Structures are given as C-alpha cells and as structure tokens.
Amino acid sequence: MRFFTIAIPLALVLAMSAGAQTPPPAKPAVAIQPAPVPAPDIPATAVVMTVGDEKITKAQFEALLAALPEQVRKQAEGPARRKFAEQFAELKTLAFEARRRHIDQDAGVQQRMALQKDSFLASELYQTFKPEESDFKTYYEQHKAEYEQIKASHILIRFKGSTVPVKKDGKDLTEEEALAKAKELRVKIGAGAAFADIAKAESDDTGSAQTGGSLPPFTHGQMVPAFEQSAYGLAVGQVSDPVKTQFGYHLIRVDERSTKPLAEVRAQIETKLKADIAKKSVAEIKKTVPVTMDDQYFGN
Numbered sequence: 001m002r003f004f005t006i007a008i009p010l011a012l013v014l015a016m017s018a019g020a021q022t023p024p025p026a027k028p029a030v031a032i033q034p035a036p037v038p039a040p041d042i043p044a045t046a047v048v049m050t051v052g053d054e055k056i057t058k059a060q061f062e063a064l065l066a067a068l069p070e071q072v073r074k075q076a077e078g079p080a081r082r083k084f085a086e087q088f089a090e091l092k093t094l095a096f097e098a099r100r101r102h103i104d105q106d107a108g109v110q111q112r113m114a115l116q117k118d119s120f121l122a123s124e125l126y127q128t129f130k131p132e133e134s135d136f137k138t139y140y141e142q143h144k145a146e147y148e149q150i151k152a153s154h155i156l157i158r159f160k161g162s163t164v165p166v167k168k169d170g171k172d173l174t175e176e177e178a179l180a181k182a183k184e185l186r187v188k189i190g191a192g193a194a195f196a197d198i199a200k201a202e203s204d205d206t207g208s209a210q211t212g213g214s215l216p217p218f219t220h221g222q223m224v225p226a227f228e229q230s231a232y233g234l235a236v237g238q239v240s241d242p243v244k245t246q247f248g249y250h251l252i253r254v255d256e257r258s259t260k261p262l263a264e265v266r267a268q269i270e271t272k273l274k275a276d277i278a279k280k281s282v283a284e285i286k287k288t289v290p291v292t293m294d295d296q297y298f299g300n
Contacts, residue, residue, distance in 0.1 A: 049085060051092040061085070129281045131273035139269050140262045146220050147265050151256035152231050153213035155198060156205040157182045158248035164204050182242035182249040189239055195253055204248060213253075219260070227252065 042048065044059040065076050076084040103109055131139075140147070158164045159178035166172050173181065185202060189195055196212025203209040220228065227250060230243045234254040242249040262269075 049089060051089050052096050054092065064088070126278060129274065129278040131270065131277060135273055136262065136266060136269055139273060140265070144259060147260040148232070149217050149219050149258050149260055150231055150254055151217045151258075152215050153195060153199065153253045153255055154205065154208065154215060154227075155182075155185060155195070155203040155213050155251040156208075156248050157185070157202070157242075157250075158204040162204075162246065162248050164247050167204055167206065170204070178249050179242055179244075182251060186239065186241065186251055189251070195239065195251075214255070217256075 042058050044057065044062075046058050047055045048058045048061055049056040065073055068076060098104060104113075156164065157173070157178045158166070159173050159175040171177075181202075185198055189198060196214075199209050199213030203213055205213070208215055218228075220232075222228075223231065224245050224247075226243055226245050230240050230250075231252050231254060234240055234252065236254050236257055238254060240250070240252040243252060244250075
C-alpha cells in the first residue's frame with residue numbers, strides 16, 4: 001500500500017501547481033476546531049528541514065504553505081504540519097532519486113513536464129479573468145426581472161392523459177369537461193368563494209390542495225412555460241383564467257411578488273460573468289498569437 005503514502009503529498013503539490021480548489025470536507029455533527037499550533041520563535045532564515053543536500057529554511061517552507069489551496073494550507077499549518085512536512089520530504093526524496101536515474105531526461109517525461117507547466121500557466125491566467133465589483137451591480141440592474149420571485153397558489157383540474165393521477169373516487173375528465181369545470185370554479189371565486197377552500201375541495205394537485213393551493217416561491221425557468229407566463233402577467237391577488245399545461249387546467253392566483261437582493265444572487269451572477277469574461281478574454285488573446293495547422297495532417 002505504499003502508493004497511498006506517495007499519492008498524498010503528490011496530490012497536494014499538484015493541487016498547488018494547478019491552482020485547484022480542494023472540496024470542503026463533510027461537516028461533522030458537532031464542529032470541532034483543532035487546537036492552534038503556536039508559531040515557533042525561529043528566525044526566518046533558520047534551516048528547518050534538509051532533504052539530501054537541499055536545505056529548506058523556515059521562510060521557504062512557509063512560502064510553500066502559503067502557495068497551497070486554502071483548505072490544504074489550513075490543514076498543513078495546523079496540527080498536521082509535521083505530517084505534511086514528512087510527506088513533502090518523501091516527495092522530494094523520490095524526485096531526487098528520479099533525477100539520479102535520469103528519468104527527467106526521458107523525452108516523454110520532458111514532454112509531459114512541459115505540458116503540465118503550460119497547463120499551470122494557463123490555469124493561473126484563467127484565474128485573472130474576474131469581474132469588477134461594479135460589474136455585479138450593472139448586471140443585476142440590467143437583469144433584475146430575472147430575479148423576480150413569485151409566491152402563488154393554484155387549483156388544478158386534470159384531464160385524460162395528465163401525468164397527475166386521478167383522485168380516489170374521482171372522475172377521469174375529458175379536456176372539455178376539465179375546462180368547463182375550471183371555468184365554473186373561476187366564476188365561483190369571482191363571486192366571492194374562498195380560493196383556498198375551493199383548492200382544498202377541488203384541486204387535483206393533492207399536495208398543494210392541503211394548504212389551500214399554496215406553492216413554494218419560484219423564479220423564472222422553474223415552472224412550465226404556460227404557467228410561468230400567466231403567473232408573471234398577474235397582479236397580486238388576481239386570479240387567472242384557466243391555463244392549460246400538460247398537467248391539466250390551472251387557476252392561478254399570485255399572492256406575493258418580490259425581487260431577490262443582489263447579495264442572494266451574487267454567486268449566480270459571478271458564475272455568469274466569469275464565463276463571459278473568460279470567453280471574451282480568450283478570444284482576444286488568441287488574436288495576438290497566430291496559429292496555423294496543416295489541413296492535410298489534421299483534417300479540415
């Protein structure tokens with residue numbers, strides 16, 4: 001099982017080289033904070049480790065730690081500092097042996113090392129493609145409607161072919177019968193009948209019927225198009241005419257309208273902005289570096 005001993009420090013160093021983000025560990029039932037390790041009173045120039053003929057000072061070792069991904073660094077700077085140092089020394093030892101055997105002179109190895117170096121540089125460049133702080137507010141204001149959230153209630157009258165099952169002792173209505181029933185219920189609501197009472201008694205969506213037809217809040221893209229289009233076109237308190245979807249006919253009432261604040265959608269916006277900035281940046285950079293390919297060799 002020696003491979004696993006080697007793989008641990010190798011993974012750490014490769015993660016450091018590639019700028020990889022280490023996934024957070026699973027949260028324990030009770031958060032336990034490791035005891036902080038006191039900073040030793042040692043000069044920065046003091047040699048804290050030797051591997052063969054190579055001497056590593058405190059400053060050099062701490063610079064190595066600082067370059068690690070955050071999650072790995074926290075572990076290495078805490079109680080696991082010595083364990084990390086032992087694994088790092090093992091990695092260096094094996095690298096020394098690889099050079100002694102001239103493995104680093106192998107043409108294939110050199111190609112892979114060069115590719116990894118280019119990959120590292122490209123990854124580091126990619127990390128610089130970030131939105132400015134002002135970009136978040138600009139994008140949010142331009143797309144504010146996308147973050148509008150609706151709290152609605154509905155009454156569903158299913159018809160034959162719907163994926164919603166027929167209620168116990170219920171009738172499998174035709175589409176025409178379902179539409180007629182939905183219109184009849186709409187008239188009753190307009191005449192003063194309580195929407196929630198009718199939902200509890202008549203809605204084929206048995207889940208929401210229990211709460212008077214109340215649905216969880218939703219934003220654009222979370223409901224089927226016909227339902228969403230109708231809901232976003234209603235004023236608060238307004239009840240729609242029957243709306244047909246694959247589930248049946250819906251009577252929709254909007255109960256609340258709100259807009260998610262920027263802080264709540266910031267991560268979502270950042271993902272979008274980063275992708276757009278990276279795409280544009282890469283396109284601009286590619287214009288500065290001419291690339292030609294042999295069509296006979298690579299194909300069109």
